[in-house]
Amino acid sequence: MTFSIVARDPETDAVGVAVQSKFVGVGAVVPFASADAGAVATQSFANVAYGPDGLDLLREGHSAGEVVEALTGEDDDAPRRQVGIVGQDGSVAAFTGEECFDHASDRQGDHYTVQGNILENRETVDAMAEAFESTDGGLPEKLIAALHAGNEAGGDQRGEQSAALYVAKPEGGYDGGNDRWIDVRVDDHDAPIDELERVFRVYDVTLLEREDPEEYADLEGDTAEAVQATLADLGFYEGTPSGEFGEDARDALEGFRGVNNFENHDLDALEDALARGWDDADGDGEDRLVNAVWHGLSRLDRK
Numbered sequence: 078m079t080f081s082i083v084a085r086d087p088e089t090d091a092v093g094v095a096v097q098s099k100f101v102g103v104g105a106v107v108p109f110a111s112a113d114a115g116a117v118a119t120q121s122f123a124n125v126a127y128g129p130d131g132l133d134l135l136r137e138g139h140s141a142g143e144v145v146e147a148l149t150g151e152d153d154d155a156p157r158r159q160v161g162i163v164g165q166d167g168s169v170a171a172f173t174g175e176e177c178f179d180h181a182s183d184r185q186g187d188h189y190t191v192q193g194n195i196l197e198n199r200e201t202v203d204a205m206a207e208a209f210e211s212t213d214g215g216l217p218e219k220l221i222a223a224l225h226a227g228n229e230a231g232g233d234q235r236g237e238q239s240a241a242l243y244v245a246k247p248e249g250g251y252d253g254g255n256d257r258w259i260d261v262r263v264d265d266h267d268a269p270i271d272e273l274e275r276v277f278r279v280y281d282v283t284l285l286e287r288e289d290p291e292e293y294a295d296l297e298g299d300t301a302e303a304v305q306a307t308l309a310d311l312g313f314y315e316g317t318p319s320g321e322f323g324e325d326a327r328d329a330l331e332g333f334r335g336v337n338n339f340e341n342h343d344l345d346a347l348e349d350a351l352a353r354g355w356d357d358a359d360g361d362g363e364d365r366l367v368n369a370v371w372h373g374l375s376r377l378d379r380k
Contacts, residue, residue: 078178078235080193081107081118082205082223083161086216087188089379091258092116092163093244095220097270099195099233104241104262112245112256114165115141121159121177121194124152131162141170149174159183161190186210191223197231204230215379217244217259217277224270240269242277251284259285278371286341287377293345294352296322304351307366308333322348333366342374350374 081096094108094116109128110116114135119127127148134144141162149155149172156176161183163169171183171190182199183192184206191205208226212219220242228237241262249258261277263269296304298320305318305326314329330351331344339347350373351366358369 078195078233079103079107079120079159080191080196080201080205080224080227080233081120081161082189082191082209082220083116083118083163084189084209084216084220085115085163085165085167087167089216089246090165091216091244091246091249092165093216093220093242093259094118095224095240095242096120097224097228097233097237097240099235099238101239102262102264103239104243104264108241108243110243110245111136112165112247112249115163116243116245118161118192119158120192121174121181122154122157124148124154124158127158127160131160135162135164135166140164140166141168145170145172148172159192159194161192163188163190191227193227193233195234197234201227201231214375217242217281220244221270221274221277224273228270237267237269239264239266240273242273279367282342282367282370282374283338284341286380287346287374288380290346290349290377293349296326296348296352300352300355301326303355304366304369305329307362311363311366337363337367339370342370346374 079098083094085092092110096107106123107118107120111132114132117128117131131144141164156174158174161171169185169190171192173181173183177194180196181194184202191202205223205227209219209223212222244259245256246258263272266272301322302318308314308329313332316325350370354369354373357372358365
């Protein structure tokens with residue numbers, strides 16, 4: 078009752094897992110990743126020992142295929158299990174036990190593997206692979222796109238409940254203190270993949286750093302007025318919204334920046350992002366502001 082993708086970005090050495098399931102808190106069970114080893118998704122009567130044990134074996138220099146053989150070869154319940162593994166060495170492997178509930182299958186490509194069980198159809202797995210290969214952007218965007226594609230192609234027979242995105246990168250954690258670059262979970266929701274993407278965007282804007290823009294756009298005209306009106310509705314701006322984004326408006330934006338912990342982006346970068354991303358953003362109020370910032374920053378490479 079789960080489908081997942083395990084993948085590696087060879088340019089950044091990021092490795093991670095994205096998963097959705099009709100199972101509460103799937104992020105507590107399926108995904109495991111370590112920047113010095115690789116990533117593992119264990120599912121279908123999941124043997125959670127596959128995670129740490131698999132990472133240890135990868136760390137020792139074994140290929141993903143060798144790790145799959147070692148894990149399943151010592152497990153009497155392996156015929157009921159499913160696992161996907163990607164190593165930092167670029168090796169990829171998966172296992173779908175013959176007793177997994179239909180439809181169950183997996184598919185591999187360069188630096189990724191997708192797998193699922195209790196699926197509506199094989200198209201779920203194929204759509205995930207194709208979305209990962211064709212989506213532009215960084216590893217998190219490609220992983221989330223794969224979840225959306227799998228769900229739209231058929232997904233879990235039993236429906237939706239939880240989703241998770243876990244990506245490790247060398248020194249990618251908060252202030253560079255560990256490798257936990259992205260760790261976002263939706264434990265119980267009617268549309269967990271949509272909610273996962275929303276929460277990830279907030280996480281992205283707040284915790285992940287981007288390269289500085291080569292040129293900065295100013296807020297002006299209708300966009301400046303709309304941003305000021307939104308800041309006023311939220312209690313940050315006391316002036317009359319207009320097409321000019323003056324010092325009082327910038328002070329209000331600085332207040333919004335501080336309350337939302339957007340310290341990774343200075344005020345000029347935030348104004349630039351709003352100017353570029355406002356028209357593409359959905360939602361109202363704070364959601365619209367955050368979504369606009371995310372869209373505006375998305376053209377810039379992550380550090």
